[in-house]
Amino acid sequence: MTEGVNVSAAGNQRGSLRLSDLQGRDDRGLVCRKCGCRHFYTIYTRAKPGCILRLKECRHCGQRMVTRERAG
Numbered sequence: 001m002t003e004g005v006n007v008s009a010a011g012n013q014r015g016s017l018r019l020s021d022l023q024g025r026d027d028r029g030l031v032c033r034k035c036g037c038r039h040f041y042t043i044y045t046r047a048k049p050g051c052i053l054r055l056k057e058c059r060h061c062g063q064r065m066v067t068r069e070r071a072g
């Protein structure tokens with residue numbers, strides 16, 4: 001969507017989160033691995049037995065990632 005936003009440099013500086021922390025958990029603390037943005041649109045949700053999958057899209061750069069949340 002909006003390109004040219006000067007967030008990519010700042011996002012890459014953050015080294016406190018590992019990629020493994022960004023997936024397979026609830027979306028609190030979810031950070032775009034591409035630009036470091038924390039704001040996502042949920043564009044798809046799918047309930048599965050025992051968990052909920054959500055496809056999220058970064059509002060800044062459009063990076064998509066899937067999160068898995070425990071249901072119940």
Ligand SMILES: [Zn+2]
Nearest residue numbers: 032035058061
């Ligand atoms: Zn992003």
